[in-house]
Amino acid sequence: MVMGRPRSFDTDKALDEAMEVFWRHGYDGASLAMLTKAMGIKAPSLYAAFGSKEGLLKAALDRYAQRRCEHMRHVLAGATAREVAERFLSSIAESHTDPANPPGCLLVQGGLACGEGSENIPFELASRRAQTEADLRERFAQAQRDGDLAPEADPAALARFLSTVASGMGVLASSGADRDALRAVARVSLSAFTRCPEAGGVPS
Amino acid sequence: MVMGRPRSFDTDKALDEAMEVFWRHGYDGASLAMLTKAMGIKAPSLYAAFGSKEGLLKAALDRYAQRRCEHMRHVLAGATAREVAERFLSSIAESHTDPANPPGCLLVQGGLACGEGSENIPFELASRRAQTEADLRERFAQAQRDGDLAPEADPAALARFLSTVASGMGVLASSGADRDALRAVARVSLSAFTRCPEAGGVPS
DNA sequence: GAAGTTTTGTATCGAGTGGTAGATAAGTCT
């Protein structure tokens, strides 16, 4: 075992609590007082473990990504491009209205715009959102190589469309929309997905 | 003319500057120091004119709504439901990447999640976003009565879909996506709009 | 047990927060 006094709190548990605070109040809106209270530790412990408020957010984002990663693995394992899209939107509708978490998406509510001294937070969140879009794009490109998606389809456009709808669903959920509302949006989006020229559908 | 010393600044000009600060930094991220500097006035003048930081935001939101109202009038004047949707998405793509403003949408970046003491800001923004959705829904219901939209179409679902995509485009634009990227998303969304069962299209 | 190492709690730092008191300036009214 390592030397010195052992840590009296569980890092992952504390991160979960911090994640919830950032999720519900955004980076600027989450004060150290709120964070330390939720995490059940004092400020010096927080700084010793995570370095800074920004470091804490990044650690929380890593944990968030880790959670979502399992979902995405299932999504990307869909047999066809259409099934991937279906799984993705449905997974978003569920997760953004999961009563175990604040409504919406941490990567959206966490901070689209921040004050002085937090200028890089929006970039941090954006790059994490971009990761999901890249995963989808890669999967659709593969589908195209497999002949599952028409050669004239546009994997990048499809991925960006889905990613955009997911962000929009985050905004919607954050303002109290219920699960059925998100599912309805997912349904319409999926129709669009299936039939648009970018997916190789017939233009009107 | 009214009695007393006349105001030395133009209220609307000052509001435009305040709007930009809220837009770029969000409600919590916009400090009074930033606001007063941008508006070119001192704190007491600000409070005399707008009552509080929240009052200033609401006034800025009113002005924002006023601006968008002209665009929406053009959007809703589209001859068909499809043309309304097309105009709406294209108007969003343009306005969210207008170099004269911060990228994205004030109603999205302004504050999806806020800190203690600003709890009602997200509601305020949400209710303004809901207004646009309601306008679209009403217009689509009218289209349905006109026989322009199929009887089995779902005006509420279509309006919510478009509104969600618009929010998503706001998120996308806020992270630096350019106009063409938003136009591409609009194009895919429009295909979905035209062909989905909610619009009276043929289900797969 | 003594030395060494790390974490914890208390107490606090300087800077910045939203907001205001009070005096002064700049107008209109009679």
Place this chain on the structure above:
DNA sequence: AGACTTATCTACCACTCGATACAAAACTTC
């Protein structure tokens, strides 16, 4: 002109912000 009304400025309020110094506590190693 003088009374009245409103806006502006300087200075400042109590408070909260993110972050830290320091000493006591809790462990491992020798």
